[in-house]
Amino acid sequence: MEILAVEGLTFTYPKCGSPAVRDVSLTLEKGEFAVLCGATGSGKSTLLRMLKRELTPLGERTGRILFRGKELSELADRDSAAKIGFVMQQPEQQIVTDKVWHELAFGLENLGVPQGEIARRTAEMASYFGIGEWYDRDVSELSGGQKQLLNLAAVLVMQPDILILDEPTAQLDPIAASDFIAALKRLNRDMSLTMIMAEHRLEEVVPICDRLMIMEGGTLAANGAPADVITRLRGREELLRGMPAASRLYAELEKGGSCPLTVREGRRYIEENYRFETRELPAEEYTVPVEAALSLKDVWFRYERGSRDIIKGLELAVGAGEIFCILGGNGSGKTTTLNAAAGLLKPYKGDIRVFGKKLRDYKNRSLYRECLALLPQDVQTTFLHNSVREELSECGADVKSLPYDVSRLMDKHPYDLSGGEQQLVALAKVLASKPKLLLLDEPTKGLDANAKADMTAILRRLKADGVTTVIVTHDVEFAAEAADRCAMFFGGQIVSVGTPREFFSCSSFYTTAVSRMTRGFYEGAVTVAQAAELCRLNGKREAAR
Amino acid sequence: MRSFSEFDPVAVTVWFFAVVGVAMFCGHPLLMAVSLAGAVLFFAVRNGRKHGRSHLFFVLLFAVLALANPLVSHNGATVLFVLNDRPVTLEALLYGVNSAAMIVGVLYWFRSFTQIMTSEKILCVAGTVSPKLALVLSMALRAVPMFARRAKQVSDAQKAMGLYSEDNIIDDLRGRMRVFSIISTWALENGIITADSMTARGYGTGRRTQLRRFRFTAADGVFTAITLALLGVVAAAIATDSLTFTFYPRIDVGVTGTLGVCGSIAYGALVLLPVFIETEVSLRWKYLQSKV
Missing domain, CATH: 3.40.50.300 (P-loop containing nucleotide triphosphate hydrolases)
Structure with missing residues (x-):
């Protein structure tokens, strides 16, 4: 079932010559997890804000946005607030109240939900996210990752049909970011929650999303299954940079098979396509300066x-x-x-x-x-x-x-x-x-x-x-x-x-994706460039095998 | 089984304002003595030997307040002695003692009150009046410490870049001014995001409700009813002039009728109500523990 449809959307900020979003059309099915990526200033945030009526910026707009087949502006105030959830980038500033429980209840209080119902829904949400332990705390005592998880829970407690996330992990450290993304994955899988997320930490998100969209200069440059989209990006260094290491390696090398996204798929890709004669790149000598x-x-x-x-x-x-x-x-x-x-x-x-x-x-x-x-x-x-x-x-x-x-x-x-x-x-x-x-x-x-x-x-x-x-x-x-x-x-x-080479090739968890992907095949490959060079040196395996 | 501090915040607040209200608006020495003794007793029951030293400060404050009045006010008929050609009278001294008892008593009540009424309970009481007021209070409670933390971060960052030295007062002041001005900008910037986050979650779409985390139980109801009944008796006694006491020009105890006696006893009971509850709870707890 189609839950959100955007048709020919163009938006221009006041006093701006060129539109920030230009002729964008897309649809989201129920339960779909879509990721929107693109360089800073490519119009990702503007597009996402257009999808949430309360946050739509002032400016000139043409085109239509339909939520469940209904024009966005025709929704009732409370439906629009509850049914479309929005999580922003800044963990701290999004929080309104001083206590964790109050923050969770905030949205429902605004909607005038009766007390007993609020108590039930916040309790439910707190246990789902494991917030129970810090339910009574001051929000100022939470870490950045916990704050962002609280923001997510505070939106979900209103039971939205679609969740919009605008770079939610940008201010988090990698571990907190992984936890956050894992929470999203679980929501998508368990609740079949529809999500659209702008993100630049793609290594983890791309393998779990259903659809990858790329924005460039306000237009939707690509929109499709992640592997297909990445395959089409070959040669576009500035767009490829954020993609998962396996897919970047694939894009560096010649075509063959489908594009790998995860470390596991990357290993299989190397194993099936390349020979392992030269195991190692010539070591670069590095001497620690005396002073x-x-x-x-x-x-x-x-x-x-x-x-x-x-x-x-x-x-x-x-x-x-x-x-x-x-x-x-x-x-x-x-x-x-x-x-x-x-x-x-x-x-x-x-x-x-x-x-x-x-x-x-x-x-x-x-x-x-x-x-x-x-x-x-x-x-x-x-x-x-x-x-x-x-x-x-x-x-x-x-x-x-x-x-x-x-x-x-x-x-x-x-x-x-x-x-x-x-x-x-x-x-x-x-x-x-x-x-x-x-x-x-x-x-x-x-x-x-x-x-x-x-x-x-x-x-x-x-x-x-x-x-x-x-x-x-x-x-x-x-x-x-x-x-x-x-x-x-x-x-x-x-x-x-x-040196990075010694350091990352001897650790097995705390290391780069490339190192995990090439382990056992090649030694000391830490970056995509090194792995690609090794693959080229070894040459392709015979197709007959 | 709840101790007094776990009663519903509204019940606690009603009781507290009844006690403090009488203490502040009725100057009868008997009631002042009851209030002071009750306040100190209540604080001691709750805190035990903690804050031991702080009591010394209040003893000192009491002495200063009691002695200040006879030195300033020279009304009264009974002259004790003459200081700097001014008479120091017994009436003025007693009046000073009485008002000192009132002030110190009220201060002690407030000490206990702030211990019991955490920010969350105050919000709950405010929310009973208006959910919007509660929200504003809650946001303020969060914002103030947040700005203080931010100011510290900014000034540390400047220090590590070697930009402002504190060796020079003018430079230091200018640095602080800049920090203050950027914090204001930051606050506004933050405000925009917070406002977005509020409207995105439906703020202003209609009547708000409030999640109340305290349940007003039958015990709270009984407690509040007793509080109000006792307050009624005291108020009746005061309103009918059954509890009067004049200091100037001469001490006059006035006529304390039956209603006056009832009023005094009622106030005593009102003040001791939580102490009864605490003692009862701790006894019952000991009994229950003995069965474990």
């Missing part, structure tokens, strides 16, 4: 006297000019380590040196002048002004000497920029003090695949200028692409260090 940019020796830290140790006897040495990634789970102490290295937190024992000099020997903030700079996880906190221009001139940043171009952003408000652009501007602010050691906390959070690739390129350019970078991240794929060396942080210490 240490940052060294921590036997560092111990806890926040309060009575609390537990967060950092326990940490030993770490980062060579000058390296790009060093620290990976690890939530709450393992990664960010704490970064803050300690930046001198914001003081360990109770141990020795931290920056370029061979103890932290406390940097007097009068000389540490932060042309030496070390820290970019926090939430880059919005670095902005204080109403335009990028003021922002950069305040800290004396020289726009021309930056390794990238921000001139097109100069007159915008920092809050109006996309996640990737915000990251670039914040980085420009931090680079103004000409640091030799740059500390980055989760620089890829909320970035789409292209912005991530840009970030990698920028880090490379900074490295060429002699800047040492220490990155704390959850993002395994990014670390594999960008890092010279990676380290695994667990239980307050570094448990293993190595």
Whole structure:
């Protein structure tokens, strides 16, 4: 049964020359899970907001949107609010009330549902999502992932027929994002809930969706089964980047069979199509620079006297000019380590040196002048002004000497920029003090695949200028692409260090999709490019077999 | 089996305002003494030896309040002694003691009240009056700490970039101003998203209901009825001038008729009502435990 139909939809924002959404037509069947992807600014959000009457932006609209065969504007207020659920990107800002239970009840209270019914439905929803344990808590005590799960539950409690999600995992770390996506998958499977979701974390979503739609410049460039859509994207590097590793490998190589989406399908694809004579690419020698940019020796830290140790006897040495990634789970102490290295937190024992000099020997903030700079996880906190221009001139940043171009952003408000652009501007602010050691906390959070690739390129350019970078991240794929060396942080210490190739090929879970896909066939392949090269070197298997 | 603090918030609030209302609007020393003693007893029963030191502060406050009146007010017929050519009178001293008892008593009631009435219960009471009021309160309760946290994050981020030093007062102030101004922008920006999230979930589509997580049981009903009945007796006594007491120019106890005596006993019972409940509950609990 057709639940939603869009016919020839065109939308233009006021005072804009060209339409943000151009002649889009699509239909959604009951129980379908559709994923909408595309670059930042391609009109994904605008399209999704058009589907929810309450959030439709002002502007000029032509075309029709039908919900269950009825024009969207003809729905009753309460039906429109309840039957079309919408989850936004920001976990924190979407929450209205101060308690978890109240947030769950909020939508039903608005609809005037009787008390007993509200109590029953919220209880039901809380047990389905395992929210029961934190039902009585303040929302401020929840983690980002829990907040977003609460937002999802608070919409579902109204029993919508269709769920619209606008990049719901963009602000979450990869583990929380996987949990969120798993929850969606379960809903789709158990409840046959119709969903349309804009997303750029495609590795996990594409294999479970029924339909993949790609937006480009406001039009629907592709719309169909995921494997077919990806096959047609061959050669379109900027669109392929976010796709699952297996499908990217397939797109790099020659055609043959259907497009693999998951690691399992990718393994079968390699096994059936390629030979395994050359097992390994020639190893690139990597020697750790002798001079240490940052060294921590036997560092111990806890926040309060009575609390537990967060950092326990940490030993770490980062060579000058390296790009060093620290990976690890939530709450393992990664960010704490970064803050300690930046001198914001003081360990109770141990020795931290920056370029061979103890932290406390940097007097009068000389540490932060042309030496070390820290970019926090939430880059919005670095902005204080109403335009990028003021922002950069305040800290004396020289726009021309930056390794990238921000001139097109100069007159915008920092809050109006996309996640990737915000990251670039914040980085420009931090680079103004000409640091030799740059500390980055989760620089890829909320970035789409292209912005991530840009970030990698920028880090490379900074490295060429002699800047040492220490990155704390959850993002395994990014670390594999960008890092010279990676380290695994667990239980307050570094448990293993190595070049991405050594590091990822010896771990079996905490590793890239490519590494999991090529394990046993080839050794040391971590990125798609490496795997593709190995496949090409070996050549195709005889078709006769 | 519920202790007093687990009674329905509306019942608790009604009781609380009855006790405090009488304490604030009737200046009779007997009632003040009952109120003060009851308030301290109730707080002690609930908290045991915790907050031990804070009592000292209230003793001091009591002394200061009691002694301030005779030094300022010189009414009264019985002169105790003369200080700086001004008479210090017995009546003024007693009046001071009486008002100190009133103020300290009310403060103690409020201490217990804020302990019992968590934000959630206050919201529940507000929601009984108007669901919209409850929503506004709930949003405010969330927003204020959220902005405080954000301000801390922003100023930390600036520090780590080495932008503002605190060595220089003017620079420091300017930095704080900027942080404040960007937080305001951030709040507005947030507000838009929150407003979207509210309309998306049907806010403003008609009459709201409210999920009430406390159940007004028969025990709450009985408790509220007793509270109101006792309050009625006290109010009748006060309204018929059966409980009068004059300090100036000379202490005059007035005529305390039968109604006055009943009123005093009723107030005593009203004040001790929760202490009865707490004791009864703890005794019953001990008995039940002995059977385990």
